[in-house]
Amino acid sequence: xxxxxxxxxxxxxxxxxxxxxxxxILSDLGAGVIRxxxxxxxxxxxxxxxxxxxxxxxxxxxxxxxxxxGRRSLTLNPETSxxxxxxxxxxxDVDVFVxxxxxxxxxxxxxxxxxxxxxxxxxxxxxxxxxxSSGPLSSFAGPDLVIQAMGGLMQISGDEDRAPTRIxxxxxYLHAGAEAVCGILMALAERNRSGLGQVVDVSAQECAVWTxxxxxxxxxxxxxxxxxxxxxxPQRTAHGFxxxxxxxxxxxxxxxxxxxxxxxxxxxxxGLVNWMEEVELAPAxxxxxxxxxxxxxxxxxxxxxxxxxxxxxxxQRLTKAExxxxxxxxRILLMPVNTVEDIYRDRQLQSRDxxxxxxxxxxxxxxxxxxxxxxxxxxxxxxxxxxxxxGDANRSIPQGRIGLSTSELKMLRASNAL
Amino acid sequence: MTVEKPASLLPxxxxxxxxxxxxxxxxxxxxxxxxxxxxxxxxxxxxxPDLLRIAGPFKDNIPGINRSGFFADYNSSKLGxxxxxxxxxxxxxxxxxxxxxxxxxxxxxxxxxxxxxLDYLSICxxxxxxxxxxxxxxxxxxxxxxxxxxxxxLACLAGYHQLTGWPDxxxxxxxxxxxxxxxxxxxxxxxxxALEYRRRTGLGQYIDLSQYETAIHFIxxxxxxxxxxxxxxxxxxxxxxxxAPHGAYPADGEDRWVAIAIESDDEWRNLIRxxxxxxxxxxxxxxxxxxxxxxxxxxxxxxxxxxxxRSPREAMRxxxxxxxxxxxxxxxxxxxxxxxxxxxxxxxxxxxxxxxIHAYDGPAFRLSRTPGVLSRAAPxxxxxxxxxxxxxxxxxxxxxxxxxxxxxxx
Numbered sequence: 001x002x003x004x005x006x007x008x009x010x011x012x013x014x015x016x017x018x019x020x021x022x023x024x025i026l027s028d029l030g031a032g033v034i035r036x037x038x039x040x041x042x043x044x045x046x047x048x049x050x051x052x053x054x055x056x057x058x059x060x061x062x063x064x065x066x067x068x069x070g071r072r073s074l075t076l077n078p079e080t081s082x083x084x085x086x087x088x089x090x091x092x093d094v095d096v097f098v099x100x101x102x103x104x105x106x107x108x109x110x111x112x113x114x115x116x117x118x119x120x121x122x123x124x125x126x127x128x129x130x131x132x133s134s135g136p137l138s139s140f141a142g143p144d145l146v147i148q149a150m151g152g153l154m155q156i157s158g159d160e161d162r163a164p165t166r167i168x169x170x171x172x173y174l175h176a177g178a179e180a181v182c183g184i185l186m187a188l189a190e191r192n193r194s195g196l197g198q199v200v201d202v203s204a205q206e207c208a209v210w211t212x213x214x215x216x217x218x219x220x221x222x223x224x225x226x227x228x229x230x231x232x233x234p235q236r237t238a239h240g241f242x243x244x245x246x247x248x249x250x251x252x253x254x255x256x257x258x259x260x261x262x263x264x265x266x267x268x269x270x271g272l273v274n275w276m277e278e279v280e281l282a283p284a285x286x287x288x289x290x291x292x293x294x295x296x297x298x299x300x301x302x303x304x305x306x307x308x309x310x311x312x313x314x315x316q317r318l319t320k321a322e323x324x325x326x327x328x329x330x331r332i333l334l335m336p337v338n339t340v341e342d343i344y345r346d347r348q349l350q351s352r353d354x355x356x357x358x359x360x361x362x363x364x365x366x367x368x369x370x371x372x373x374x375x376x377x378x379x380x381x382x383x384x385x386x387x388x389x390x391g392d393a394n395r396s397i398p399q400g401r402i403g404l405s406t407s408e409l410k411m412l413r414a415s416n417a418l
Numbered sequence: 419m420t421v422e423k424p425a426s427l428l429p430x431x432x433x434x435x436x437x438x439x440x441x442x443x444x445x446x447x448x449x450x451x452x453x454x455x456x457x458x459x460x461x462x463x464x465x466x467p468d469l470l471r472i473a474g475p476f477k478d479n480i481p482g483i484n485r486s487g488f489f490a491d492y493n494s495s496k497l498g499x500x501x502x503x504x505x506x507x508x509x510x511x512x513x514x515x516x517x518x519x520x521x522x523x524x525x526x527x528x529x530x531x532x533x534x535x536l537d538y539l540s541i542c543x544x545x546x547x548x549x550x551x552x553x554x555x556x557x558x559x560x561x562x563x564x565x566x567x568x569x570x571x572l573a574c575l576a577g578y579h580q581l582t583g584w585p586d587x588x589x590x591x592x593x594x595x596x597x598x599x600x601x602x603x604x605x606x607x608x609x610x611x612a613l614e615y616r617r618r619t620g621l622g623q624y625i626d627l628s629q630y631e632t633a634i635h636f637i638x639x640x641x642x643x644x645x646x647x648x649x650x651x652x653x654x655x656x657x658x659x660x661x662a663p664h665g666a667y668p669a670d671g672e673d674r675w676v677a678i679a680i681e682s683d684d685e686w687r688n689l690i691r692x693x694x695x696x697x698x699x700x701x702x703x704x705x706x707x708x709x710x711x712x713x714x715x716x717x718x719x720x721x722x723x724x725x726x727x728r729s730p731r732e733a734m735r736x737x738x739x740x741x742x743x744x745x746x747x748x749x750x751x752x753x754x755x756x757x758x759x760x761x762x763x764x765x766x767x768x769x770x771x772x773x774x775i776h777a778y779d780g781p782a783f784r785l786s787r788t789p790g791v792l793s794r795a796a797p798x799x800x801x802x803x804x805x806x807x808x809x810x811x812x813x814x815x816x817x818x819x820x821x822x823x824x825x826x827x828x
Contacts, residue, residue: 005611007618021635025604029611048659049643049651062646066638113786132784135761140738145656145664146745149677150756154666154747156593158583163666164675164747167592168581168654174636176782178603183783185610186454190429190788192617199786206764206782209753213442213594216765217487218475219750220777226750228673230583230590236474246570247579247588254589256574258567264469268566324575328565335567335575337589340644340651343577343634348562354631368645370634374608375557377538378623379615 004030005379009095009188013071015042016100018204019128020067021177023098026184027070028373028381031096034397035068036087039075039390044068051363065360065367068387074398075391075418078109082417087111089402091119095197096184098126103133113199123197124187128176132203142204147172151208156215159230175207238297245308247337250315255323257311258333261294271330272311281314344368360386394418428455429788433613436515437461437496438536439525440468442569442598443553443629445492447605448523452495453781453790459515459806460496463503464799464828471799477773483799484772490796494768494778498797499806500827507826509534514811516541520616521609522550527566528558538624548622549612553605557628569595569629576633581640583653590653597633604632662711663689665718666747667725669733675747676725676733685742686710692740693724770795803827 006029013023015037023033035042047063077083091097097116099106106112106127116125127133130142131150140146148154148166158165183200191197209216218224227234231247231254247254257272258265269291276282285306315323320336327334336342349355354371372381398404398412412418433456437448440462452458462468470489477485499515502508516522516536524531531537531552538550552558555567573579573596574589583590608625616622634641640651656665658679666675680686683706690699698720703709710717725733730746737744746752753759754777762784765777773795781790807813807821821827 003615003619005615007614025607029607047639049639049647049649052647052649062642063639066642131758132762135758137758140734140745141741141743142745143661143679143681143743145658145661145677145679146743149666149675149745149747152748152750152753153592154677155675155749158590159587162584163656163668165583165590165653165655165666166677167578167596168657169637169640169651171636175600175603178600178607179782182450182603182606182610183781183785185607185614186429187785187788188614189610190785196787198788200783201786202783203758203762205758206762209759209764210779210782211592211594211596211599212750212753213598214470214473214475214488214491215593216750216753216777216779217491219754220765221475221477221487221773222479223751224475226593229593231588247574247591249588254574254579256571256579256591258571260473264472328562331564331566333567333571335571337574337579338577339580340577340637340641343641344644346575348556348560349631349634351560352557352628352631363646365646367642370638370641371631373604373627373632373635374551375626376608376612376623377625378612378619378621 003379004382005376006030006185006188008032010034010093011096011098012036012090012094013098014100015044017044017047017063018100018173019098019177019180020044020064021174022126022128022180022184023071024067024069025178025181025373026096030379030382033071034074034090034094034393035071035388036074036076037390038077042390045390060362065363065387066369069358069369069384070382071388072393072397073388073390074393077417080415080417082412082415084110086398086402086412086417088119090397091116091123093120095122095188096124096126098128098180100128102129102139103127104139117197121196122191124184124191124200125197126180126184126200126202128173128180128202129204131205133201142172144170144172147204147208150205152212152215153208156226156228158228160228160234164228172204172208175211176202176204179207235296237299239300242299242301242304244304248312248315250318250320250323252319253339254337255315255320256335256337261291261296261299263292265333266291267331268333271332272334275326275330275332276310276314279314279317281310281317283310286310356384358384358386362389391418427788428791429785431455433457433521434519435459436519436522438512439523439553441470441525442492442595443601443605444523444525446598446602447551447553447609448496449492449494450602450606450781451521451609453792455791458496459499459802459810460493460797461499461501461512461515462799464500465502467799477776482772487773487776490770490773490776491778493796494766494792495794496797497802497806498800499803500800502826502828503534505824505826507821507824509536511807511811511821511826512536516548517545518810520547520549520613522548523553523609524550525553527554528552528563542622542624546621547616549609549616549625550622551605551609551625551627553601553627553629555628556630558626569598572597572629572633576630577637577640578633581637581651581653584655585652597629600636601627601629601632604635657711657714660707662707662714663717663721665714667718667722669725669730670728674730676730676744677747678721678737678742678744680710681743683707688741689737692737692742693721696720766792768792768795771798800827
């Protein structure tokens, strides 16, 4: 068997929509991931969007299918003492435990950090919560919208004249789950030296703050709360604000043109203007501009408006695909505003064999998944296996891993522990 | 002069990283390693400095190569080495730095490292234990591999603009270079996983991380929705397919807002109670999720009557106390006095020689026994040339003088 990146690290996770991506990434890297949840109790299996044919039936959530790959499912009833005993038995020899409940609930179920370390001193115990496991807001509810709000990105995203907007596809716990993997692998590196596990406490809010780019610095250094903007965004100059368009309508959608006047984007701007000249859409004044000499801090709205009009006229003649390909050839900082449909058609992704097709028994046809998040030369990301049906490992894990006999297994079933 | 070592107990103490990357993804990845104990040397050219050094914000609003908070934030805990990779002597130093390193990061466009003989294939023969990560927009191979770009435009390619804003308007997109904040999480995990592989096998490897390919993972459910149902996801303001009411409601103050997300009937009842059981809330059309979603606009007006009399934080506190998921839509000013971020010590205030004391983002996770430490402010350009060349790479003073004369340190 070829060696995987993290070599069979064993991970136990309590089913939640908030940790599902962490388990997926760990599985991609070669971990063996067991997901435990009460039957019907895994919120990841109830997240939109759903496969239309079966709408709300658990197991048909496309969110679950997308992020539930590469693991085995054990349904366990922690209300029964036998269920709790199995969980504790598993915790005794896994490397990583990923949960999303509050510190209070962890304490109530006897699975607080101290109890876990008594059980397994090498355990890397991970908590993914909205605001962190302790602190003044740690008991606050934090669905995606609340985290995008409290993390600061919403206030500066969206049109100036309307309410702030979030990214429509929920993001908060994808960031938190991926960040958890970084923490887990840091703790693993430390454990290799010390032999000891520790707690990894992930705050989704802090992960969201980490998407603000330089906005928090604008407050910290200049005492400026950046204004909100969308396709047209207010930009600071030495004389106040100008409105700079970056998203332009084209023939069949939109494209994005990166304009930062001056040397940073001059090669790109000459490329664009030359292209416009080829089709006789570059007025003489546009051809005369020395892009490297312009300065974003000195520009005025009166100079920007004709630029916007000239670019708009050109873009409206061409499709996203034509503009996108032309930009590649001419090294222009322009890319199409892709839809999910465009992304599946993207030539670059196809040429890199990005898409991974896997059969889904519950949906009954192959699904095309985003492929490896990175290409490793020695130990590639593991092939995906379809998100498991609930309890697909209810026999194999208790018998194989814990060593229960068939009759003991029957007793567990009878007592509703599984 | 001695090289200051990070605290000995951090998870990555002893790890040596050569960071040839610039702008966002590579530097943030290297910062993640540096803030957890790795010794990271950040390499830049003075002739063509990291773009974030010339993008703002600047201390006192005065541009200057060592005055950018944008650059500083992503380069805490690192040493700074200036190197002109267009000179032969510069190459020699770079080669020595790579040989010293366990991990090398770079984010040039493909072929650049090959041109300089610093690519993985040229190096792995004599340094098979090296972990090298290249990250760029769209990967090292394929017809679009060489296309330059930034996260601002890449976010469009990866679907985020189509999915952010109002359906009746042009796409708005999230602020900034959104994909730059997805890729480093994957890049950090990739490097650490490769190091774990090396620990067991003794072998390094090469990692090609396309920021496009990682970013797509965060819209995977919408992709499968198209693949199975043929549905093309679109931006929907703040509406949610399975929660209502779900939106941003005006609060007291200029451009102030509070977010409320009701995901269940229980939460809806909690909201009604928190609003003081107003008469309209008993209307039948609001009794079910589908009704609330259908009448979202009307519902929004009613909820706004309550929210607009309160500050975002006050509304959040009242609502959360009643079991309603709600959050102040915080400005960056508020993040700097957010009690929870303060409790978690999210921002580290470090003293920089030219910027003075200013805020750095710390890690988004805490390790209980060995938490990350931002051990120093970001380097000024070339700040640690002497330390790196002499103490880390073992150049003599004469050799360093030769490098200066050859222009290798520009």
